[in-house]
Amino acid sequence: MTDTTTVSLGLPPMPRTRASRAEIDAARTNAGPQRVLLAAPRGYCAGVDRAVIAVEKALEHYGPPVYVRKQIVHNKHVVETLEAKGAVFVEETDEVPEGAMLVFSAHGVSPAVVNAAEERGLQTIDATCPLVTKVHREAVRFAKNDYEILLIGHEGHEEVEGTYGEAPEATQIVNSPEEAETIQVKNPDRLIWLSQTTLSVDETMETVRRLRKRFPNLQDPPSDDICYATSNRQAAIKKIAPQADLVIVVGSANSSNSVRLVEVALEYGAKAAYRVDFAHQVDESWFVDAQTVGVTSGASVPEVLVRDVLSLLSEYGYTDVEEVVEAEEDILFSLPKELRATLKAHGDESRGLGGRGVRPRA
Ligand code: SF4
Secondary structure, three states: OEEEEEEOOOOOOEEEEEEOHHHHHHHOOOOOOOEEEEEEOOOOOHHHHHHHHHHHHHHHHHOOOEEEEOOOOOOHHHHHHHHHHOEEEEOOHHHOOOOOEEEEOOOOOOHHHHHHHHHOOOEEEEOOOHHHHHHHHHHHHHHHOOOEEEEEOOOOOHHHHHHHOOOHHHEEEEOOHHHHOOOOOOOOOOEEEEEOOOOOHHHHHHHHHHHHHHOOOOEOOOOOOOOHHHHHHHHHHHHHHHHOOEEEEEOOOOOHHHHHHHHHHHHOOOOOEEEEOOHHHOOHHHHHHOOEEEEEEOOOOOHHHHHHHHHHHHHOOOOEEEEEEOOOOOOOOOOOHHHHHHHHHOOOOOOOOOOHHHOOOO
């Protein structure tokens, strides 16, 4: 027997047919207390928040349409919400009418993209996360000093394309620990590794270990390239995973850090782990074997989507929610410089703020 449940998604409610709580309870493989371990930190990082605010502010002050190259951040809900306000997402600069306003996404762009936008006479706002810009600068600096760069990251990911594009002649991409075993370099004594900001910390260290075994003089980056938000979210789920029968990660399929959270959860002992964009994608049959459910979300996920998952869980008896806090985050980034002057001229007090950590959570 089934009943019809309405699940709020932070979007218009979507009716769906689910097995009832009574059916799931009858099928449960254990009768112990049900609980949720909610990871903290989770969700929006300062770089994502800054990028989303940049598009919102551009829409508010310049009016729609505001064009955005690629998804501003890798989250369906965020992209759809901004589209509804007048943002137009494009793949490349040549899709943008000459002279229009274009925002570069949080993942960063290569100099070739900046040049293409200039040639088209576009007004641009660069919403690249400052922590991605830091890796770009490292690539430029080390290439200038005749280093060969081994960029650990996923080929085809926008961030990797952008960083690679800073010094293509000096850079090779290393996709995995396995590739570290076979990659060939020109001069093993002038070699540095850099990385994508959203990788698995453990897997990256394994890749570096294998590289260093082959190239003992491999240099480390001046500071960690995997960002604080990625590291903290992975550390929090590592704490929860050994106790969890099920982990639900809220995040989109193209969100590198969300996908990594599923992998890390499984690696650290979660019996099952799934990624969902929205609460309606949660399959209630997952609850049959689950007494303890871990919940987290990727760095591009608004909290409202996590709240929807928690509401669904509570409908199935998971009302005991304990937050497992790994770290407190209070990082804020200034908004892109191209916007700051406009906001100042309009007396917009949000200038200089890039994070919503200063506001109460919804
Ligand atoms: S995940 Fe890290 S690098 Fe990416 S936008 Fe957030 S803070 Fe910046």
